[in-house]
């Protein structure tokens with residue numbers, strides 16, 4: 001069979017998700033944010049929630065998430081997405097509300113909002129992109145930065161005596177009675193991305209069933225901040241990030 | 254025995270030449286254009302060995318820019 005004979009509508013097995021806009025993202029080549037956006041768009045479409053999902057965008061590289069997934073969005077101040085999501089989900093209980101936050105947003109400036117929203121068991125989904133760095137502002141150390149990891153503010157590598165330890169905030173959130181589901185996923189291979197999509201779907205289903213707070217951490221990359229090619233970044237992620245942040249469910253009630 | 258044959262299309266202008274589809278492809282079907290670039294200067298992905306594609310969609314699944322659509326036929 002020729003290529004032209006194969007490339008016909010009836011043979012199509014994978015299309016661009018319907019809910020992604022045509023805008024070309026501002027993300028760097030190979031950045032995991034794009035993969036997670038695609039999974040979120042697919043899940044919302046498959047659950048038929050296009051008209052009743054409200055996203056809360058962060059400050060960080062994903063600040064323009066609202067330009068890429070064609071649903072309703074609110075843009076929160078840095079770190080405040082869980083507080084904004086709290087208000088929306090209480091005022092609009094028929095809608096599904098999720099936040100999309102980086103590690104600087106969720107685990108540094110927004111730590112209080114994150115912990116207290118989860119501890120109140122707000123009926124929201126938190127999608128947490130942990131790339132161990134402040135990507136947007138030029139690659140500074142985040143609380144999640146690994147020991148020894150070089151960043152703009154730890155040029156000789158993160159030191160425990162000077163900078164403290166990488167924080168496993170999802171493990172902390174799993175301890176809280178308000179969370180029903182806390183999982184750590186990744187998107188650096190097709191198999192990992194498919195599993196991650198299943199986790200995002202479960203989190204959205206929990207919100208539909210009003211089970212409380214679901215947290216999907218995605219251990220992701222930042223090729224630009226890490227100063228690696230996308231391929232090397234994903235290898236580094238697999239070797240170092242998943243050692244400190246092991247993949248799998250932390251809690252599933 | 255049934256044989257699977259696949260093919261992909263790449264949205265050249267969305268592609269950022271990140272190479273992740275090339276790395277993910279189990280059959281070495283894809284490569285980045287060695288010389289040619291798209292409007293934004295990226296060496297975009299293309300089917301260098303189209304006959305080896307099995308339509309598994311791993312390339313499309315890892316593509317951060319959703320450039321790839323996948324087609325598959327089962328030959329009897």
Ligand SMILES: Cc1ncc(C[n+]2csc(CCOP(=O)(O)OP(=O)(O)O)c2C)c(N)n1
Pocket residue numbers: 059060061062078101102103104105106109129131133134135136137142222
């Ligand atoms: C109140 C406030 N403080 C600081 C900043 C600067 N700032 C913008 S993004 C960011 C961190 C982003 O890192 P992260 O949340 O990990 O997102 P990433 O870009 O890595 O996806 C910071 C500190 C800001 N915009 N607003």
Ligand code: SF4
Pocket residue numbers: 026027028031032033061131135136221222223224225
């Ligand atoms: S700076 Fe890092 S996190 Fe931000 S778009 Fe680039 S690669 Fe992605």
Ligand code: SF4
Pocket residue numbers: 259260261277278279280281282283305306307308309310311312313323
């Ligand atoms: S569909 Fe599978 S075999 Fe074909 S190019 Fe993509 S990854 Fe390779």
Ligand code: SF4
Pocket residue numbers: 030263267268269270271272273274275297298315316317318319320321
């Ligand atoms: S993964 Fe997507 S953006 Fe990256 S080279 Fe392949 S087609 Fe282009």
Ligand SMILES: [Mg+2]
Pocket residue numbers: 102103104129130131132133134135142
């Ligand atoms: Mg970050």
